[in-house]
Amino acid sequence: MDLNQLRTFVTVAEEKHLTRAAERLFTSQPAISAQLKALEESLDVKLFDRTPKGMVLTPFGRQLLSHAEKTLSAADSMLVEAKSIKGQVIGDLRVGVNSDFPFLRIPQLMVSSQANYPGMQLSLESSMSAEIIVDIRKGKLDSGYFFGPCVSADLSVTKLADIKTVVVAPVEWAERLNNANIEDLADLPWIYTTASCPFYLLKEEIFRDSTKSPKKTVFVDTEDGIRELVKAGSGISLLREDDADKAEAEGWGVRWSGSCPSVPLNIAVQKNRVHEPLILAWLDELRKCWGIASHDESALDAI
Numbered sequence: 001m002d003l004n005q006l007r008t009f010v011t012v013a014e015e016k017h018l019t020r021a022a023e024r025l026f027t028s029q030p031a032i033s034a035q036l037k038a039l040e041e042s043l044d045v046k047l048f049d050r051t052p053k054g055m056v057l058t059p060f061g062r063q064l065l066s067h068a069e070k071t072l073s074a075a076d077s078m079l080v081e082a083k084s085i086k087g088q089v090i091g092d093l094r095v096g097v098n099s100d101f102p103f104l105r106i107p108q109l110m111v112s113s114q115a116n117y118p119g120m121q122l123s124l125e126s127s128m129s130a131e132i133i134v135d136i137r138k139g140k141l142d143s144g145y146f147f148g149p150c151v152s153a154d155l156s157v158t159k160l161a162d163i164k165t166v167v168v169a170p171v172e173w174a175e176r177l178n179n180a181n182i183e184d185l186a187d188l189p190w191i192y193t194t195a196s197c198p199f200y201l202l203k204e205e206i207f208r209d210s211t212k213s214p215k216k217t218v219f220v221d222t223e224d225g226i227r228e229l230v231k232a233g234s235g236i237s238l239l240r241e242d243d244a245d246k247a248e249a250e251g252w253g254v255r256w257s258g259s260c261p262s263v264p265l266n267i268a269v270q271k272n273r274v275h276e277p278l279i280l281a282w283l284d285e286l287r288k289c290w291g292i293a294s295h296d297e298s299a300l301d302a303i
Helices: 003-015 018-025 029-043 059-084 106-116 129-138 171-177 182-187 198-206 223-231 241-250 277-290
Strands: 048-051 054-057 091-097 120-126 143-147 155-163 165-170 189-192 215-219 237-240 253-255 263-270
Touching: 003 018, 003 029, 003 054, 003 059, 018 029, 054 059, 091 129, 091 277, 106 120, 106 277, 120 277, 129 143, 129 155, 129 263, 143 198, 155 277, 165 171, 165 198, 165 223, 165 241, 171 253, 189 198, 189 223, 189 237, 198 237, 198 263, 223 237, 223 241, 237 241, 241 253, 263 277
Parallel strands: 091 120, 091 143, 189 215
Antiparallel strands: 048 054, 143 263, 155 263, 165 237, 165 253
């Protein structure tokens, strides 16, 4: 019996389904079955009944589940204690970055974290929001920024801000955008993101009540790429409000006057790591950088 077998046992008990448990543990269904079989043989009891409705705990399974949960919790506590023994915040933190550094306030964050936690070393890795969430769950990243909601039960998410968005067109199209309604916008060439990007759903929300679908001419998944194509006159797109301000100030873009949805900017860590000194220090620096009060429970579910 090992911790991986116990973690598989608890996960299957929670999900009540082998496939969902495999997805959550980032492994295959045969591997999950093999782990359960090995644990049952080790304990010499049957833990689950396989039914048309899924995996159902046997009386033995129900009795042993709480012991497995306590064992895993104790193991996690031991790891946290081991990392706290030195009394210092020391370590490399791999952070997924989904946007440009100034917007994410990373320069200010670096100055503050280096002053307050000199033993913390950040490794910043650029990626997409959806990929960042997956990589945190897999353990490839320790934390990461992302746009949009997250429903992964194994992650602790802190909202940093609600980001306003604006439809922006090339400045040469100012007359076409003036007094344009939703149907008028749909006829213009759109620079879209792929479906895995949270901004894709925001664009779809704009056209929710429209009788026309937007004319999607190109799909781009980087903010730099979208800005450059708008600037070049290739089409219109949905940008952050600060990007729209910059576009107007620099004279290459014009905004639509209609209402657009906002999107949350979040940071995530694995839920079972929220008490590690390095993670606590990182979250503390983020709260200070984004002006999130420590008593704000909506932003502090990670603590």
